[in-house]
Amino acid sequence: MKMQPSKHSSVIPFWRDVRVLRVIAQVIFVIVILLFGLTLCNNLTRGLSKFTTFSFDFLNGTSSLPLSETMIQYDPHDPMYRAYIVGLLNTLRVIVVGIVLASILGLIGGVARLSSNWLISKIAAVYVEIFVDTPLLIQLYFWYIAGVLQMPRVRDAIAMPGNIFLSNRGLVVPWYDPNESFGTWLLVIGAALVVAVVAFALLGKLRAGTLVRDGRALWSPIIFLAIVVVGAIALNPFTVSIPELKGFNFEGGINLSGQYVSITLGLILYTGAFITEIVRAGIQSVSKGLNEASRALGLSYFQTLRLVTVPIALRVIIPPLTNQFLNLAKNSSLASAVAYPDLYFVSGGIYNMTGQTIPVITMMMGTYLLLSLTIAVIMNALNARFKLVER
């Protein structure tokens, strides 16, 4: 039996129509947010009557900010935007070095945590507990106030093996300056790359269709490294510059300032502790049976590691690792606690100089947001490569 809907009931009044209600609810939401924003802006414009326009013109003015550490040529007479770039570069220097070294430390820590050696595993566990359960800022104070600042003056610098000198100005280490034969060596590297690729292809073809392992993944990198190393020995493309105390300062080598060492070391040890736990969990997530099965199939230990354990562990590791990289990037803003002129430090300086509240904050937050986004995009691409292919 079919019910014939009467004409009367088929027309839903608009105040009970879900589609209309949805639109109305959202319009109300927007109006509330706008009203809230307008009230704030109203107060803001009254409070900021000095600065009637929102502009970034102040960036062209003279910065007059003395910055202790610059990667590019910089002088307080330079325009403001140049100071900002100096800060950004300083931040990048911390983030890049920090991410690489923290990952290595975390990898070592994670493996140590699972070591069959009881002592090593316990040391790794204690390291994690201490560094995870105290604030990063306190650790930075420790490295800077109780560490770097208590070091002897440059004149009495502590000499460490390998021509490394430790003083309250930071760390001076030998450095390799490229000399005139460096260009030739670069050509050699290029040639080595070509040879390695050719060897890779040839080895694959030679053994194709046979059951003999071709070993190209092993031999072509060895060929590459051999050519590069022989080239380096023959051409001597670097002049080793060994630091030497001359008067009140060191000459030669490269000087890593105490501020830079404090913030980078602090970030590496702090983030490394978190990554240690991530790596441990990742390795433990690979079931024993999988490893045993692949050994039973006849894969060698390293093949098992390369083809089974690592890809599966990485799938578990990469998402939380991304978070840690993002945290490291964001935590690099604590550099001002050790007086390292990073992005936040320079932004604060620019704000103090110009009093431009909103533009400075917008610029600073926008830049950090961009940094976070870049890291997230790179890591998501990596994640897409390793993640389980779902059907």
Add this chain to the structure above:
Amino acid sequence: MGVILPHSHTHQLNMATTTDTLKPPVTSVGVIGWLHKNLFSSWLNSILTIVALWLIYNLAVGLVGFVLSANWNVVVANLRLFMIGRYTLEEAWRVEVSAAVVAFLLGASWRLWRGIMQQVGIAIGALFVVLALLPFDMNARLYLAGIVALIAIGFGCALVVRSRRLFLALWVLSPFVIAVLLAGGVAGLPAVAPDLWGGLLLTLALAVVGVGLSFPLGVLLAVGRQSDYPVIKWFSILYIEIVRGVPLITVIFAAQIILPIFLPEGMSIDRVVRAMVAFVLFTAAYLAEIVRGGLQAVGRGQGEAAKAIGLNTFQILWLIILPQALRSVIPAIVGQFISLFKDTSLVAIAGLLDLAGIANSVISQKEFLGLQNEVLVFIAAIYFVGCYAMTYASRRLEKKLGVGER
């Protein structure tokens, strides 16, 4: 026993048990066995063990040397600063009463809930006993002993009044009572401006306010992010992702300089309150993501079933979805609280005198010059004990709730 063995083997086995059994080699049992298995199983392991022992020896020598030569006067003399900062001296009893209230409730919960609360109670009780034995001045030691006594009294009260509901209500009520008591300004209590709060008091206040007040906002944002309404959804996503993409210190910085200008004329706002606003806005985004995880873990059928029996959207959320979602993310929220507890130290960069800020100013005191190690070790120990205890409790909680085992 239950294993079926070929006949001949059974025979041999019986032979072996009747004649004198070969003892396991010395290298696989007892202390030597343990050492061999765990420390010297291969030459590589032996080298690692020796390197580790050398490392531990050096660290131990350094540590013992530091402990023996440390001058803890800098901590003892500044203890009040470390605990309550510049909180008005005549009103300091209000902080003490607040701590006493918490101790009492803790003791009661120890009796009523057992489990984690029992361990937390034991840990804090033991900590205060140890502190009371340290050479502080007599008043401080009496007070510390009093806290221990209050935990015991709370325990005793819970023996008589066995209402979990009553004590839960008291727990929920206590932060508000304590906030009013600390801030004052009502019922004849002179006001103590939050700007005067400092040290551990400020650290705890920032962390508790940060998680407590950001909770409703975080839940709203999480629900908003799941909403069918595109405008609300995109607003929530934008807020969450922007806040999560910038460092906390920039949010604190922005709050310090923008909030005063946002306010209508004639209104002023404490620097501490500004920091609290920053923490609330910041934590809300992180809590939202945690709660979203919980929301996604609740099966679709739950909401559909609720709709089918005629509940409206609000009822579905409040009665069906949220209780299940929140229960499964309790450990993650504890984790957020721990990281917030550590992150409160960032206000020191903005010039506030929390635990880290006080440490900074004590280090530069003229009469205690050169004692930075003692000061830093002391406050690091406070943070460590707090974080470690909370981490431990949250691990237990995780096990108890069975999260991750479903």
